[in-house]
Amino acid sequence: MSYQALYRVWRPQNFIDVVGQEHITKTLQNALLQQKISHAYLFSGPRGTGKTSAAKILAKAVNCEQAPTVEPCNECASCWGITDGSIQDVIEIDAASNNGVDEIRDIRDKVKYAPSAAKYKVYIIDEVHMLSTGAFNALLKTLEEPPKHVIFILATTEPHKIPLTIISRCQRFDFKRITSQAIVGRMELIMKESDLVHDEKALPIIARAAEGGMRDALSLLDQAVSYSEGHLTEEDALTVTGAVGQEMLNQLAEAVLEKNAASALAILEKLLMQGKDPARFAEDFVLYFRDMLLHKTAPNLEESLERVMIDEAFVTVAGKMELERLYEYIHMLNQTQQEMKFSNHARIYLEVALVKLCQPHTKPAASMPEVQQLIGRIQTLEKELQKLRSQPAQPSEQAEAQTAAKRPNRSSRGFKAPVPKIEKVLAEATKQDVQLIKSRWGEMLDFLNQRQMRSQAALLNDAEPVAASKEAFVLKFKYEIHCQMATENKQFMDSISSILQELTENLYQVVCVPEDSWLAIRQNFIKTQKTESTEQDNEQEEDPLIAEALKLVGEELLEIKD
Structure with missing residues (x-):
């Protein structure tokens, strides 16, 4: 096949191309420049955040003919060979399918051989948490003290499954989820370099659906470009990702604000007929109200908005919405999301939630006569309390008070040693x-x-x-x-x-x-041990002949010589 997926074509070849992981790439670049390369690294983090890409870039950088350098040149024979896989000194292993003791023993036997074409032999073990307990034990000693020409790079999405003995032998780097802004910036570069046309609102929709993974974002972008007809529109992105357009969310929020349950249910029916997932719709609606809350309380944090674009319709709805209502809506939709996870009738829960949103439950205000009655009862109780305080204490009460005053406070019990x-x-x-x-x-x-x-x-x-x-x-x-x-x-x-x-x-x-x-x-134990030892020695040293002589003549007339 001549066509390659976008995430393969645009795989990072330099540290600068690894998006959203500057805290890791900066550290690795400094280590390369100062020639402080560790013998073992552990890259952990969510899927599609650049773990394997960073491992391959590090393998190229340590073997680059221009080393020490902060970036591989990607022009020398070593860099080209590692990129196209023709150099066998960089070995990438999938631990999910090679998780037995025999495979690790094979690695352990081969690490002692010097690299054939590069300066370092680099083992990249992907999904290392899939190794068996025996395989981890076989890897321990080699990982701790490998030959000088060997570097291990372990990558995993579940670091909690890796034994602490392995983690303690590696330099650990935690990759974080990539922000939507960073993903959008990378996709804009790809679209520009690929001469593809797109709407401004299309890419943020794909970035939000990727949930922090660059590979997921590029896979969705590839799918959306294939779905579109030469021009990637907002509707194309919504269709591919299953998200709900902001125009529909604005209409739904307007219906909720006006307490028009019929209109809200009609909009929901239209969305479901278009194939939208109820759970995904509930999530979009929660994020919509969350962004509205941020817009009303902190307008300067526009970059933190995850779901909406600030347009005229959104600003109009946000101006009519009260903060107390937003709190109530977010709480109710979040509760509905939890209930939908454990039900086969997610649509019903969503419809009930919309009806509740359109008819919010409010407590009736107390009438004026009831308020006056409560005030009168409070005043009566205050007078009786004041009267009781002004009365002198009874003799029995005084004696009890004096006894309580004299009674010492119980101190907390001290610790009793076992x-x-x-x-x-x-x-x-x-x-x-x-x-x-x-x-x-x-x-x-x-x-x-x-x-x-x-x-x-x-x-x-x-x-x-x-x-x-x-x-x-x-x-x-x-x-x-x-x-x-x-x-x-x-x-x-x-x-x-x-x-x-x-x-x-x-x-x-x-x-x-x-x-x-x-x-x-x-001290007491030592003293007891000495006493018992002395008694045992006396019992062991007592001679039967001497004991019989003592009985016959007594201690005064008996002289014992050794």
């Missing part, structure tokens, strides 16, 4: 176990911060593991209040155990103790 659990850990503790936990303690704190548990992790600033067995360890806190807060947070304790299990491959139970209690418990 002595039996601590003594059990001490009885089974080894030096190797506690050293293993201490060696991984810093990594465990980093993982807690990555999991957005910084406030809880702050409790561990003055805490340290002091004893450990194979199954549990004692965590000493400098302050009793920190110890109590940590113990009462079960989720926090479980997180510590799970992270240490990943780092040490042992599942530990955490036993918390304040520093003062720990010193007393430890």
